[in-house]
Amino acid sequence: MSSQAIHKSWVDRNSPLYLAWRRFLKNKPGVVSLWVLAVLYLMALFAGFLAPYNLTTQHPDAVYQPPQRVHIVHEGRLVRPFVYQMKKERDPVTFINTFVEDKTRPTPIRFFIRQGEPYSFLGIKTDLHLFGVPYSEGYFFPLGTDQFGRDLLSRILVGSQVSLTVGVIGVLISFAIGILLGGISGYFGGWIDTAIQRLIEVLLSIPRLPILMALSTVIPASWPSTYVYLGIIAVLSFIGWAGLARVVRGQVLGARDLDYVTAARAIGASDLRIILKHITPNLTSYLIVTATLALPGYIIGESALSFLGLGIKEPMASWGLLLKDAQNFQSLNLYPWLLTPGILIFVAVLAYNFFGDALRDAADVRSVD
Amino acid sequence: MSMPTPTAVATSLVEVQNLKKWFPIRGGILSRVVANVKAVNDVSFDVKRGEVLGLVGESGSGKTTVGRTVLRLIEPTSGTIRFDGHDITHLPKPQLRAYRRKMQIIFQDPFASLNPRMTVGDIIAEPLVIHNLEGSAQARTERVAELLQMVGLNPDHIRRYPHEFSGGQRQRIGIARALAVRPEFIVADEPVSALDVSIQAQVVNLLQDLKEQLGLTILFIAHDLAVVEYISDRIAVMYLGKVMELASSKDLYRSPKHPYTEALLSAIPVPDPTVKRERIVLQGDIPSPINPPSGCVFRTRCRYAIKECAEVVPELREVAPGHFKACIRDDIL
Numbered sequence: 001m002s003s004q005a006i007h008k009s010w011v012d013r014n015s016p017l018y019l020a021w022r023r024f025l026k027n028k029p030g031v032v033s034l035w036v037l038a039v040l041y042l043m044a045l046f047a048g049f050l051a052p053y054n055l056t057t058q059h060p061d062a063v064y065q066p067p068q069r070v071h072i073v074h075e076g077r078l079v080r081p082f083v084y085q086m087k088k089e090r091d092p093v094t095f096i097n098t099f100v101e102d103k104t105r106p107t108p109i110r111f112f113i114r115q116g117e118p119y120s121f122l123g124i125k126t127d128l129h130l131f132g133v134p135y136s137e138g139y140f141f142p143l144g145t146d147q148f149g150r151d152l153l154s155r156i157l158v159g160s161q162v163s164l165t166v167g168v169i170g171v172l173i174s175f176a177i178g179i180l181l182g183g184i185s186g187y188f189g190g191w192i193d194t195a196i197q198r199l200i201e202v203l204l205s206i207p208r209l210p211i212l213m214a215l216s217t218v219i220p221a222s223w224p225s226t227y228v229y230l231g232i233i234a235v236l237s238f239i240g241w242a243g244l245a246r247v248v249r250g251q252v253l254g255a256r257d258l259d260y261v262t263a264a265r266a267i268g269a270s271d272l273r274i275i276l277k278h279i280t281p282n283l284t285s286y287l288i289v290t291a292t293l294a295l296p297g298y299i300i301g302e303s304a305l306s307f308l309g310l311g312i313k314e315p316m317a318s319w320g321l322l323l324k325d326a327q328n329f330q331s332l333n334l335y336p337w338l339l340t341p342g343i344l345i346f347v348a349v350l351a352y353n354f355f356g357d358a359l360r361d362a363a364d365v366r367s368v369d
Numbered sequence: 370m371s372m373p374t375p376t377a378v379a380t381s382l383v384e385v386q387n388l389k390k391w392f393p394i395r396g397g398i399l400s401r402v403v404a405n406v407k408a409v410n411d412v413s414f415d416v417k418r419g420e421v422l423g424l425v426g427e428s429g430s431g432k433t434t435v436g437r438t439v440l441r442l443i444e445p446t447s448g449t450i451r452f453d454g455h456d457i458t459h460l461p462k463p464q465l466r467a468y469r470r471k472m473q474i475i476f477q478d479p480f481a482s483l484n485p486r487m488t489v490g491d492i493i494a495e496p497l498v499i500h501n502l503e504g505s506a507q508a509r510t511e512r513v514a515e516l517l518q519m520v521g522l523n524p525d526h527i528r529r530y531p532h533e534f535s536g537g538q539r540q541r542i543g544i545a546r547a548l549a550v551r552p553e554f555i556v557a558d559e560p561v562s563a564l565d566v567s568i569q570a571q572v573v574n575l576l577q578d579l580k581e582q583l584g585l586t587i588l589f590i591a592h593d594l595a596v597v598e599y600i601s602d603r604i605a606v607m608y609l610g611k612v613m614e615l616a617s618s619k620d621l622y623r624s625p626k627h628p629y630t631e632a633l634l635s636a637i638p639v640p641d642p643t644v645k646r647e648r649i650v651l652q653g654d655i656p657s658p659i660n661p662p663s664g665c666v667f668r669t670r671c672r673y674a675i676k677e678c679a680e681v682v683p684e685l686r687e688v689a690p691g692h693f694k695a696c697i698r699d700d701i702l
Contacts, residue, residue, distance in 0.1 A: 015530065016485060016486055016530065016532070258481055259476045259477075259478055259481040259482035260481065260482050260483055260484040262437075262442055262474075262476070263474065263476065263482055263543075263546065264495070265442060266440055266442055266469065266472075266473060266474045267469060267473075267495060267496045267499055267500075267546075267550070268465070268466040268469030268470070268496075268499055268500065269495070269499050273499070277484075277487075277495075278484055281484075281486045282484070282485065282486055
């Protein structure tokens with residue numbers, strides 16, 4: 001007997017999952033994207049701490065202030081990082097306000113500064129910020145301000161909590177529905193299959209944006225912002241599950257006639273056991289890949305709705321909502337820093353796509369090591 | 370129609386009578402049945418306890434469908450299947466489970482037949498878990514190790530995954546899984562067709578040893594006559610969903626009575642360049658099972674075909690003791 005040879009290590013070096021992970025690590029863009037996503041999500045998690053100001057704090061004397069540059073040299077001497085306060089000047093011809101650095105007012109940046117309205121992090125109320133400038137000495141807006149003089153960096157950070165989680169929760173919901181209905185459709189077939197497939201076809205034949213807009217009008221304007229957030233996710237998931245259910249059905253249909261599934265039936269395994277032990281585990285890698293590739297769609301969907309004014313509403317923030325401020329040409333021309341949230345959407349979507357591609361290559365059992 | 374049942378004596382473990390399996394083809398908006406693929410069309414045979422019955426035929430002859438229908442993995446269209454004297458043709462699922470322990474299957478493709486996400490130990494132990502056979506996990510592990518040894522694999526491989534094994538080794542794992550429940554009857558569905566020739570002999574020998582050792586009854590499906598001759602006691606030749614000839618393997622090879630068998634045997638290469646013999650090359654392809662020829666299904670490719678062949682469906686009749694053929698002509702061969 002060889003039971004002593006059957007040792008358990010914490011990771012099985014020959015399990016398909018471990019091999020897939022090793023293949024993934026060889027994909028440079030995928031690994032970089034994973035790091036980018038990790039940084040983005042950490043930033044969203046610690047948004048309150050990283051943001052120098054509160055999401056809604058308005059600074060009437062600093063409306064549309066451009067980003068302040070960080071300096072380390074003042075009057076030819078190397079000093080600790082500081083910013084110059086901005087002086088408002090009015091162009092005598094066009095009457096347009098412009099900000100210029102006031103070289104006489106260097107303000108050092110403080111780290112781990114306690115000020116402003118307390119925010120709550122994991123249930124702890126605190127007013128600690130990573131960096132900032134004391135209110136008594138002036139302002140520090142690293143990415144500039146908007147029309148109410150609110151700090152754009154703080155709003156982007158807090159907004160990322162919405163933009164980055166909409167996708168994850170949305171994918172989870174639509175996957176739950178999609179896997180259930182697609183699985184039933186594929187495994188049992190017959191009239192159930194036909195009914196579900198026709199429903200999906202109807203859902204997919206309606207153009208995406210109009211139906212999103214129509215559905216989002218169902219969310220009452222009087223709802224508190226957290227409900228609106230959940231409402232938006234529900235709207236996006238309502239559309240998202242259909243395509244997925246169809247894919248799952250195809251996979252299940254293919255897996256149902258595999259020899260090892262037939263073998264399980266020959267042994268006398270129940271339908272439930274076959275689905276849970278033989279069909280689903282062999283779909284997981286595929287589903288993870290599909291989920292990763294579907295996620296950018298949700299980020300963009302939320303941005304589109306918010307951009308059109310049908311999604312997340314003030315005083316909440318999301319990247320799409322922030323972009324709304326850059327809607328007209330004039331503000332774009334005068335205040336180009338308002339486009340920064342767009343860059344973040346771009347980065348997040350691209351990272352998810354590269355990450356998903358890398359996962360797909362890694363999950364493909366046939367790919368050579 | 371009346372069909373004589375070949376030697377349905379008490380020693381039969383599996384009896385198949387007038388088995389039909391038609392796969393409907395649906396079409397149109399209302400998805401009505403527009404045609405049927407007659408994969409198995411009125412097949413009768415029996416497998417005696419302790420024997421190996423070879424089932425040969427070219428691809429599309431319905432031999433795999435017969436194997437799976439006998440195990441109730443495919444529902445038969447009509448006919449009866451008896452196992453150990455009990456009619457299991459219409460047995461509902463819960464009652465059928467008891468029989469699942471007694472009959473098992475070995476698959477052709479050793480790569481598709483093992484779940485890639487399960488360890489070898491889990492794969493072989495699954496039947497034991499489902500039928501709650503060995504009680505404790507420890508007893509199961511011991512049984513799995515014993516099974517691995519039985520099929521010639523190292524019991525230390527219990528924690529490995531299928532992708533770490535070669536085709537021949539995987540086939541051994543498949544055999545171990547089939548043997549886990551101590552079955553009486555095994556359908557070996559082309560168990561060596563996907564393997565290298567050098568490995569084929571090993572696996573066939575293993576099956577033969579296991580058969581002797583465990584007293585198994587085997588329905589051995591293959592398209593390779595040489596392999597079948599070696600392992601089988603009796604052989605049934607199928608063509609287009611029907612049994613053409615059924616005889617002991619010695620009789621069938623020495624004196625085939627059916628033109629189709631004759632043609633098949635003439636295609637076996639003989640490892641002796643000095644031997645000169647007639648090679649019968651069948652003309653054309655196997656006809657479509659959707660619309661098989663009238664009368665004898667083989668007549669379109671038969672070199673002995675006469676006018677009457679298109680009119681009557683030849684019955685499988687005994688032409689010599691234990692030797693059956695489905696051909697109306699007795700003046701040939």
